[in-house]
Amino acid sequence: xxxxxxxxxxxxxxxxxxxxxxxxxxxxxxxxxxxxxxxxxxxxxxxxxxxxxxxxxxxxxxxxxxxxxxxxxxxxxxxxxxxxxxxxxxxxxxxxxxxxxxxxxxxxxxxxxxxxxxxxxxxxxxxxxxxxxxxxxxxxxxxxxxxxxxxxxxxxxxxxxxxxxxxxxxxxxxxxxxxxxxxxxxxxxxxxxxxxxxxxxx
Amino acid sequence: xxxxxxxxxxxxxxxxxxxxxxxxxxxxxxxxxxxxxxxxxxxxxxxxxxxxxxxxxxxxxxxxxxxxxxxxxxxxxxxxxxxxxxxxxxxxxxxxx
Numbered sequence: 001x002x003x004x005x006x007x008x009x010x011x012x013x014x015x016x017x018x019x020x021x022x023x024x025x026x027x028x029x030x031x032x033x034x035x036x037x038x039x040x041x042x043x044x045x046x047x048x049x050x051x052x053x054x055x056x057x058x059x060x061x062x063x064x065x066x067x068x069x070x071x072x073x074x075x076x077x078x079x080x081x082x083x084x085x086x087x088x089x090x091x092x093x094x095x096x097x098x099x100x101x102x103x104x105x106x107x108x109x110x111x112x113x114x115x116x117x118x119x120x121x122x123x124x125x126x127x128x129x130x131x132x133x134x135x136x137x138x139x140x141x142x143x144x145x146x147x148x149x150x151x152x153x154x155x156x157x158x159x160x161x162x163x164x165x166x167x168x169x170x171x172x173x174x175x176x177x178x179x180x181x182x183x184x185x186x187x188x189x190x191x192x193x194x195x196x197x198x199x200x201x202x
Numbered sequence: 203x204x205x206x207x208x209x210x211x212x213x214x215x216x217x218x219x220x221x222x223x224x225x226x227x228x229x230x231x232x233x234x235x236x237x238x239x240x241x242x243x244x245x246x247x248x249x250x251x252x253x254x255x256x257x258x259x260x261x262x263x264x265x266x267x268x269x270x271x272x273x274x275x276x277x278x279x280x281x282x283x284x285x286x287x288x289x290x291x292x293x294x295x296x297x298x299x
Binding site: 006007009010012013016017020149 | 216219220223224226227228229231235239240289292293295296
């Protein structure tokens with residue numbers, strides 16, 4: 001009869017650990033998918049610019065509007081995927097999806113991200129678009145680091161990597177596109193795979 | 203009898219196990235987060251937190267967010283070690299081999 005109690009203890013421990021850290025165990029697969037979307041989006045943007053007859057972007061051109069739409073779709077599908085996967089996982093574990101943990105995580109993630117997004121839109125409007133890739137990487141990195149206080153440490157490191165790539169892109173604007181691909185595409189896939197094997201496959 | 207020795211009396215309660223479980227997988231948690239996850243009353247949680255704190259298994263960090271007091275908890279190295287030993291002992295009791 002005593003050992004039955006201990007068995008209950010163990011399953012309770014596992015249950016609570018899962019419930020309180022579901023964002024981490026989730027982020028593997030959604031990270032991989034976000035990286036894949038970014039690579040597809042970058043390929044589309046590359047193709048659009050390559051076929052425009054010029055090798056640079058004109059801000060008021062039709063092509064630029066397509067690239068903006070492309071970027072928007074990448075962000076949109078990444079967010080939708082993350083929400084769907086989180087909801088599924090939370091349901092499976094019988095956890096609340098919108099509790100104080102997730103609220104704090106999302107809110108703190110959004111502060112630098114929204115500020116950065118607005119800033120980028122403002123300077124684009126002032127015709128300064130050489131720094132866009134670097135700024136996106138930097139603000140995204142800051143968002144990850146800010147959110148990492150409410151999750152366990154791993155997204156913090158991803159954040160530092162994104163900031164390093166962003167600063168490099170600021171120094172060498174010519175390589176901005178490729179650094180963006182490296183940060184949003186390749187790093188997400190590496191990080192997602194690593195998280196997947198570290199947490200999901202247990 | 204060494205297995206029995208590793209069963210830690212301090213952890214011998216559902217809520218204390220819960221607090222330690224949360225703090226093992228999160229760098230830190232505040233009072234409200236623990237309360238929501240464990241579904242307990244303030245007084246109940248406070249007394250179990252106190253027990254873990256006086257055993258030196260968790261760190262308590264008091265701060266203010268604006269005007270609201272906020273208390274953050276995290277595991278100590280000792281607490282982590284003891285909790286792992288406790289879980290191992292539980293598992294051995296269930297599956298002796």
